[in-house]
Amino acid sequence: MQKLKSIFSPRKIIIILLIIVGIMTVPGLNAPAMSETEAIVTLLCMDKQEDKIVMSATVLSPGPDNVANYQVFTGSGDTLSNAVEAVSLSIGKEMGFAQCEVMALGENLCTEGVMQTLDFMTRTKKVGRNAYLVSFAGDINDFSESMSNLNKEKSLSLEKILSFDKRYVLTKNCNIENFYIGYFNDLSLGIMPRLEIKNSESDNAIEVASGGQTSGDQAEAESGQKEKKYFLNDGSLAVFKKGKHVLDVDSEMVKKMNFFVNNSQQGALTIENVNDDLYENANVIVDIVRKKNEIGVRFENDTPIFRNRMEVVVFVEQVLGDQPKENLLKRNNDFLTPTLLEHIKEKIQSDMQDCIDFCKTNSVDLIDAYKHFSKLTSKKFDEYLKTHTKENFLDDITFEFDLHVSNEY
Amino acid sequence: MKINYRQLSILVFMSFIALKCLALPGLLYSESGNMSWLVTLVLMFVDFIFALLIIDLMKKSNAKNILEFMQQCLGPVLPRIFMAVLVVKYALVVANISKGLEFFVVENFYSSLNWIVFVLPLIILVGFMLYKGIRNIARVSEMVCWAVLLGCVYIAVKSIMSVDVLNFLPFFKDGVAPLFKSGYQHMSWFGSSTFLLMLFGKVDFSNEKKMKLVQYSFLAIALVMLIHFVFYGLFDITSPTHSFCISDISQYSSGQSSIDELSWLVVSLWVTAQAVQLALFSYAMIQAIKFTFNIKTNVFPILFVLIYIFAWSFIGEMTVRLEQVFLTQFSSILTIFTAYVIPIILYIGYAVERRKNKKIRGGEKCKS
Numbered sequence A: 001m002q003k004l005k006s007i008f009s010p011r012k013i014i015i016i017l018l019i020i021v022g023i024m025t026v027p028g029l030n031a032p033a034m035s036e037t038e039a040i041v042t043l044l045c046m047d048k049q050e051d052k053i054v055m056s057a058t059v060l061s062p063g064p065d066n067v068a069n070y071q072v073f074t075g076s077g078d079t080l081s082n083a084v085e086a087v088s089l090s091i092g093k094e095m096g097f098a099q100c101e102v103m104a105l106g107e108n109l110c111t112e113g114v115m116q117t118l119d120f121m122t123r124t125k126k127v128g129r130n131a132y133l134v135s136f137a138g139d140i141n142d143f144s145e146s147m148s149n150l151n152k153e154k155s156l157s158l159e160k161i162l163s164f165d166k167r168y169v170l171t172k173n174c175n176i177e178n179f180y181i182g183y184f185n186d187l188s189l190g191i192m193p194r195l196e197i198k199n200s201e202s203d204n205a206i207e208v209a210s211g212g213q214t215s216g217d218q219a220e221a222e223s224g225q226k227e228k229k230y231f232l233n234d235g236s237l238a239v240f241k242k243g244k245h246v247l248d249v250d251s252e253m254v255k256k257m258n259f260f261v262n263n264s265q266q267g268a269l270t271i272e273n274v275n276d277d278l279y280e281n282a283n284v285i286v287d288i289v290r291k292k293n294e295i296g297v298r299f300e301n302d303t304p305i306f307r308n309r310m311e312v313v314v315f316v317e318q319v320l321g322d323q324p325k326e327n328l329l330k331r332n333n334d335f336l337t338p339t340l341l342e343h344i345k346e347k348i349q350s351d352m353q354d355c356i357d358f359c360k361t362n363s364v365d366l367i368d369a370y371k372h373f374s375k376l377t378s379k380k381f382d383e384y385l386k387t388h389t390k391e392n393f394l395d396d397i398t399f400e401f402d403l404h405v406s407n408e409y
Numbered sequence B: 001m002k003i004n005y006r007q008l009s010i011l012v013f014m015s016f017i018a019l020k021c022l023a024l025p026g027l028l029y030s031e032s033g034n035m036s037w038l039v040t041l042v043l044m045f046v047d048f049i050f051a052l053l054i055i056d057l058m059k060k061s062n063a064k065n066i067l068e069f070m071q072q073c074l075g076p077v078l079p080r081i082f083m084a085v086l087v088v089k090y091a092l093v094v095a096n097i098s099k100g101l102e103f104f105v106v107e108n109f110y111s112s113l114n115w116i117v118f119v120l121p122l123i124i125l126v127g128f129m130l131y132k133g134i135r136n137i138a139r140v141s142e143m144v145c146w147a148v149l150l151g152c153v154y155i156a157v158k159s160i161m162s163v164d165v166l167n168f169l170p171f172f173k174d175g176v177a178p179l180f181k182s183g184y185q186h187m188s189w190f191g192s193s194t195f196l197l198m199l200f201g202k203v204d205f206s207n208e209k210k211m212k213l214v215q216y217s218f219l220a221i222a223l224v225m226l227i228h229f230v231f232y233g234l235f236d237i238t239s240p241t242h243s244f245c246i247s248d249i250s251q252y253s254s255g256q257s258s259i260d261e262l263s264w265l266v267v268s269l270w271v272t273a274q275a276v277q278l279a280l281f282s283y284a285m286i287q288a289i290k291f292t293f294n295i296k297t298n299v300f301p302i303l304f305v306l307i308y309i310f311a312w313s314f315i316g317e318m319t320v321r322l323e324q325v326f327l328t329q330f331s332s333i334l335t336i337f338t339a340y341v342i343p344i345i346l347y348i349g350y351a352v353e354r355r356k357n358k359k360i361r362g363g364e365k366c367k368s
Helices: A002-007 A010-030 A080-091 A107-112 A115-124 A140-154 A158-168 A176-184 A218-222 A251-260 A325-329 A338-362 A369-376 A378-386 B005-018 B024-060 B066-074 B077-108 B115-132 B134-162 B177-185 B192-199 B210-241 B245-254 B261-293 B299-318 B322-326 B329-367
Strands: A038-049 A052-062 A068-077 A094-096 A102-106 A132-137 A189-198 A206-210 A227-232 A237-241 A244-249 A267-274 A282-300 A303-320 A398-407
Touching: A010 B115, A038 A068, A038 A080, A038 A107, A038 A140, A038 A158, A052 A080, A052 A140, A068 A080, A068 A140, A080 A094, A080 A115, A102 A107, A102 A115, A102 A140, A102 A158, A107 A132, A107 A244, A115 A176, A132 A158, A140 A189, A140 A206, A140 A227, A176 A189, A176 A237, A176 B210, A244 A251, A244 A338, A251 A282, A251 A303, A251 A338, A267 A338, A282 A338, A282 A369, A282 A378, A303 A338, A303 A369, A303 A378, A338 A398, A369 A378, B005 B024, B005 B134, B005 B192, B005 B210, B005 B261, B024 B177, B024 B192, B024 B210, B024 B245, B024 B329, B066 B077, B066 B261, B066 B329, B077 B115, B077 B192, B077 B245, B077 B261, B077 B299, B077 B329, B115 B134, B115 B261, B115 B299, B134 B210, B134 B245, B134 B261, B192 B261, B192 B329, B210 B245, B245 B261, B261 B299
Parallel strands: A038 A094, A038 A102, A102 A132, A132 A189, A303 A398
Antiparallel strands: A038 A052, A052 A068, A189 A227, A189 A237, A206 A227, A237 A244, A267 A282, A282 A303
């Protein structure tokens, strides 16, 4: 014990610690800064062009006065590995993907299948599974340049835009993890937001200048002029089956789809041609302040029944059209008349029915009916699936809507 | 230097949660699917029962060390064999914690980390704690215990709104057989109460508050179940691909790829807690080595254990994946034997011995 005490005396421990700190500090001070050897990729875009994988990485590098500086580097190769290597070689740094916030996949790659790409990037290259996953339409270089410009010129970031989408538009966490969960589930269904880079102005698109070098306008690029591009995020979705892009869902249908999602923030509804004691042929804009869904499933005489009970709290925002001037003196409560209430119910029910019809027509279960039946009534649903396929199981389900609409005040 | 009953309860708490919140949930899911939580719950409850049993024996041992107590109950030969088996068990747990720590730090903190840079200070820390003895380990556990508890609750609660309870349904879809198989296969992650065997004679029961142990054990079970609930609720079918339950939950809820600052702190706390566990099971291993080979001094066993931990940094990577060692039948049988069979044999031995003594005393009384 005395021997041990002499070995581990406080003075010796401090000396040993100092030696270790010294061993660690000297090489640490001598080593180059990590930013000189590793490129921190924050946005990774990939697509397929003429049998080659094209990769475009937005790299964060420290700029003067601690201002983040984003630069775009592009490379291509026969395989993903070669494409990564090409980008690495062109910038002389190892690519560090652990901080990648968004992975954007081009249309060609999406059509061909994305799972191998996702597997390579998450398992081999350590892209975090909580990185957002989006699909984009348009040229890959235009897209990545536009995203970089969005950041430089408008102080907007794609990650923040998608974060807003998650809360208010799609209401589902469209990250790699959730795409994986969807892919490995029975229906092998996944969704991701769909973004677009347009050459011409369109509704709701943001103008973003693009370098123009890759879009074929070499002369314009050389002359220093930038070709205008427009970035569109309208809340539409790309739907994937077995990892392959099968269809797009427009923003209107996404809104309808959200009536089946509990935590979605719905936005406004336009109720047309309302006529009663208060309104004269009015178009009323109603804001859905909040809503609560309860999805229930059951079997009645071997018929599956999907029930969506929904409590909706609304607020009449605007009344369009010429209305009697005394209407302006009404209290908030008075605006939600019984007729308007009925119209709202009809509108929501019709929207939900549209969504179901869309799902049936396209054989995509965007309302998680399969999940609810297979989890809550598994035995009966297994029986039901003996006479149906995963493609057409929605056809013979009865849908019930139980709507309760009330005023915010 | 003895530890008090509260410190003992905290050591039980820490050992209960130590190996349960990293690779285990993902590994269990591969076999038992959405009922994996039940396997953990049942086996943790079994561990709790055996912890109570061992502590009861500890009280009955009259401050004897485990070897003396075993020799009193089971004769001279069997205890030495048991000690040798326990050395192997502790060695496996030490390797598991050490390797788990390495993967955790490298994957979560800095992928280009030279493990030697981390393992050297770790070994000095563990060496110092071993030199200071069980009281030091217990005191450090006391300090980090609440921080670890609050940190884990914070991580779990932050993500709980994203949990999909449908992931847990339907119950027992594939029956109970996979649950038994999975429980048996992953037995090495349980049997946490084995370290208690080496604390015979080291606990002061004078201020015993009986409910303390029950409270801390149930708290540990509740905490582990909360973490597992959130984990399976978030990751569902992709659970087997997640090796670091606690940090993966934290990363999921952060919304982007970088973990937010507070979660970093919690993840760092987890590393501290694991280091304390490494010291605790290393301490148990040292005691078992001393009893097996009848070594009186601490120097050589401590050095041996430290070299052993250091060696795992190389051996583990070069030859085998530790998980594979842990998933063997040998490892499961070893855990069942050390965590459950030895205490039962000891209890029976003690009961027989007591009966014998009563008879002898009865005979002596009759004679007199």
